[in-house]
Amino acid sequence: MANVLGISAHYHDAAAALVVDGEVVVAIQQERLSRIKNDPALPLDAGDACLAHAGLRAQDLDAVVFYERPFDKLERVMVNLMRNLPRTWRQFPRAMASQLGDKIWVLDQLAEAFGQPRAKVHCFEHHRCHAASAHFVSRFEDAAVLVVDGVGEHSSTTLWHGQGSTLRALCSIDFPHSLGLLYAALTAWLGFAVNEGEYKVMGLAAWGRPGHAGLHERFEQLIRLDDDGSYELGLEYFAHMSDAELGFGPKLEALLGPRRPPGRAWKFDEAKDQHYADVAATLQGVIEAALLGLARKAKALTGSANLCLAGGVALNSLANARLAREGGFEAVFVQPAAGDAGGALGAAILDALELGDPRPGPMMSAALGLPVDVARAWAVARELELPIRRVDDPASAAAQLIAADKIVAHVRGRFEWGPRALGQRSILARAAERSTRERINRLIKQREPFRPFAPAVLEPRVAAYFDGQANDMTPFMTTVLPARPDHSDALGAVTHEDGSSRAQTVSVGSAPELHALLTALERGGHAPLVLNTSLNGPGEPIVASSEDALGFFLRHAVDAMIIEDLVIERPS
Amino acid sequence: MSLTAALARLLNPLVWRSSARSALKLHGFALAEHGSMLDLRLAARLTPSPSRAAAYLRHADDETRHAQMFGKRARQLAREAALARSHAVWDPIRADSEQLFVGLGELDFLAFVHVGEARAIEQFLVYVDYFEARGRERDASLLRTILVDEHRHAAYTRSLLFELAASEAEARRALRRVRRWEAWRSWLRAGRFLAERVYMVAMLLVYVLAAPLGLLVRWARPLTRGWRGS
Structure with missing residues (x-):
């Protein structure tokens, strides 16, 4: 039984993930803590936060695992620079500085940062980590695994066969084809x-x-x-x-x-x-x-x-x-963090398996981050003289606000793993009117007009509004469903130009707080679906802590914010 | 007149001599405000005091607004100057955090922010005079608007600094400490700037010397296509 910390970093979207006795306990992208969008820096804050959340100290770790083989990557970079002489003359000094000055020492840096003997710091191939992050948290005993990204060490596309706790490499396509x-x-x-x-x-x-x-x-x-x-x-x-x-x-x-x-x-x-x-x-x-x-x-x-x-x-x-x-x-x-952040999760699982731990159970929820500190939120909101109150039933309170056509910032539970807001750090609103989407865009998101907003719907009701059923991807918004034209009046704000919706199906297991909210909406005679978009302003990472949430409320014109059982309503 | 104001006055004609230069300078201000916002958000999360957290959050909110105002004006000037679209002015405003709260501790962090705000006030006043004298009312007005906030920031950070320090002497020591630290940081930055140039030249030399390797690599490691290992 082992405690393994996985790390991805140095390209974009750095992250840390902690696997304890074979179970994924916590996983955090560095950007959520540093507040720098897609922060590529070595995620020491995220790693520390993972340990703190699990109640572990650095000396309790059995391994720290990096999601890439630094010297294999150096080889590819060097070969590419030499092969493309003289067109690489601009890239050469920068690439060398980054590789030789920083990236190849990453395992030593991790050993020092987490107080580990160097022998306890390992690494796996980039695409193997990606493949592991998908197969080992899926519900499948047997699966084909396809990894497609920019480039890992050498490969840009790889095929794998996942069977139980094993992952077998089949074939690959190499850089520069990608x-x-x-x-x-x-x-x-x-x-x-x-x-x-x-x-x-x-x-x-x-x-x-x-x-x-x-x-x-x-x-x-x-x-x-x-x-x-x-x-x-x-x-x-x-x-x-x-x-x-x-x-x-x-x-x-x-x-x-x-x-x-x-x-x-x-x-x-x-x-x-x-x-x-x-x-x-x-x-x-x-x-x-x-x-x-x-x-x-x-x-x-x-x-x-x-x-x-x-x-x-x-x-x-x-x-x-x-x-x-x-x-x-x-x-x-x-899985929700399919990009480079997910490599941290795959790396941790691969090492845990090598150390003899069982394969993790299927990922049911993306709420693998940190919770908010409610007492702190209360104290800071009072200092900010915000009209804050405590409620007994925050789901019903949120549902009433949404039914009254308010735009609600929803901060409940542990924050999400991956780039999607799945109800834990979301802006929620009525999904029916197209004008709501325009209001959110104008006041908060300032997105390009062609970008869609997504709906979240109670899982058993998905077929009533969309042509399709809940599947393995819908809880994580990693797929789309066609909106049913006969329900276009309920989906005006969340149907894209091509008639699709990146629908999130919500169950008690995947997002309990959002499930309670949607249930409350349905109980009140409303459609059990909401517009769900990420709780962030333009160019910002999604909110993580209570201070981030309050900072968001100060800056952006949402009508109300729910932080666990606290409600802040902006005077109309 | 302080050294900051004197330097600003001296460099005014150079810094603001064209729309393109002005755009670059204001873009730089936008990045500085954004970086400051990140530091203040971190401070709000880490300070044990809810009241100081609230103060830092309000300040961070102002810095976000300032970054947007500077960025918007920078892009207007860049348009006037027909600056190439590949220029950094057109990029989203993104700065790195120095994590000053973690590095300096709360007392020195407050001293640092206070010193920075006071310096910004001195500089902005000089710039406002310069713009007014040249009829650049739009730029003068931008800075005057921001100056109102900067005065408030300088005042509250000073008051928090003296409140948090064990004594007035301790607060003044913190102010002196961060001024020394800033000077040392500037020295290091200048060194890094120089080292980067030397490094670039050295690496270009290495690159030229490595040219024969290019031929070898093309022969020994040809490009692959299609499946490998299938």
């Missing part, structure tokens, strides 16, 4: 920040016409999909081998047109912006086709009825829905 880097390059070309704007590209896709004006033919030059499920990038269009920031070269601009200037307001009645939307839609189609090819290969190699996905590309909920429909598997699972 679906993640294709997506990143187009994200930058569309004027969004890489590693952050990918959701925007997915949202934008619904507004475009896939393949319009010869885009399919042009994309065939960017990526070739082979019959065996593999793919190959047209490398001359990309720059990720020589430019770590932009990812695309002048040939891509010659092929698709000039990149969109960042920050410019979107106007779909202008031909230029419609073209950008068409490119996003074509890209989405290509990614889905590529993933279907990979899924077919995975099915052929494993014969499994189940598929687990991990890696940054697995956060594409539209593609996940298509895989669930057409991938040939009975069930598909994507």
Whole structure:
């Protein structure tokens, strides 16, 4: 029986996860504590917070595990820099400083930071950690596992076979061919920040016409999909081998047109912006086709009825829905932190298994973070002279506010693991009126107009509002469901342009506080669903602590905030 | 006149000489305000006192607003100057936290914030004079608006500092300590700046010397495509 701390860091979205006696006890992204969006720094705060939450000291740890093999990564970086001479002259000094000055020493840094002998600090291959983070917390005994991201040490796509507590590598596609880097390059070309704007590209896709004006033919030059499920990038269009920031070269601009200037307001009645939307839609189609090819290969190699996905590309909920429909598997699972943060979880589980612990139980809830300090929230809110009161039934109080068309910041339970707000740190509102969505956008989120908001619905009622059933992904918002047109009046604020909704199904097990709220809404004669969006302002990480929540309330015009059994209502 | 004000007055014509320069300077202010917001949010979480946490949260809220105001004006000026869209001014305002509360402790953190706010007041007053003299009312008005908050921040941090310190002498010692620490930090930053340049030159030299390796690598490690291990 062991206490194992997993760590991911140094690229983006660093995290720590603690596995105790084979169970995932706590998992935290560093950004939630540092308040720096996608913070890549070594997550020492998150690691300490994991230990504190579990009541452990550093000396109680049996191992600290990193989600990548630093020297394998150094080798790939060096080989790439040398292979692409002289185009890499700008990248070379920076890459060397980052690798030699910092990244290759990460295991020693972890040993020192957590007071461990160096022998207790281990590492696993990046994609193996991703695969472990998906398979070992799924409910499947036997599953094909597909990992698709930018790049790990060498691989950008890997297939695995998960059986019980084992994970067997099958085959891989190596850098520089990469679906993640294709997506990143187009994200930058569309004027969004890489590693952050990918959701925007997915949202934008619904507004475009896939393949319009010869885009399919042009994309065939960017990526070739082979019959065996593999793919190959047209490398001359990309720059990720020589430019770590932009990812695309002048040939891509010659092929698709000039990149969109960042920050410019979107106007779909202008031909230029419609073209950008068409490119996003074509890209989405290509990614889905590529993933279907990979899924077919995975099915052929494993014969499994189940598929687990991990890696940054697995956060594409539209593609996940298509895989669930057409991938040939009975069930598909994507855990909520499928990106790099999830590597921390996989690393911890892999080491715990090696130390003889059992495989963890299936992940039922993403509420793996820290709770709020209610007494502190009360004291600080009083000092801020906010109109705070205590209620006996916070779920009913929240339901009444939402039914009265108020926008409610909902801070209850332990915060979520992964990029989605799943009711523990959410902004909730009525899902019916489109105007609510516009109000939230104008007052708080200031998102691009094409980005959708998601609904959360009581699990047994999902079929009443959506064409589909709850599945392994819906509790974590890692897939979409088509909204039922006959219920469009109840879903006005949460239905995307293409008729889909990134619906979260809510059960007592997955999000008990939100479940109680939705039940209270239904009891009051309202639809048991709400608009659910993350509790953060533009460019901010999602709220974690009570102080973050109160800071949010000061800055943003929500009508009310619920912090456990405390209610703060803004005077109208 | 203090050294800060004298320096600001001396550098005014250089710093604000064009829309592009002004945009860069204001973008820098936006980043500084954002970094300060992160430090204050952390302080609000870590201080044992709810009343100080509330004060830090209010201050952080002001810093967020200031960052947005500076950022917005910087982008307006960047537009006027037709600054390339790849320029940092167009990026979202993101700064790193120095975690000063953790590094300095609450007393020195308060002293640090107070010193920073007082310095900002001196600088901003000089800038306001400069803008008013040149009819740049928009920029003068921006700084005047922010100055109101800066005065309040300087006052409350001073009062909290003297409240938290065991004695007035202890508070003054903290102020002297952070001024020394800031000077030392500036020295280190200058050293790092220089070292980075030397390093870049050295690495470019290494790169040139390693050129033959490029040929070797292309031969020994050709690009792979398709499945490996299938």
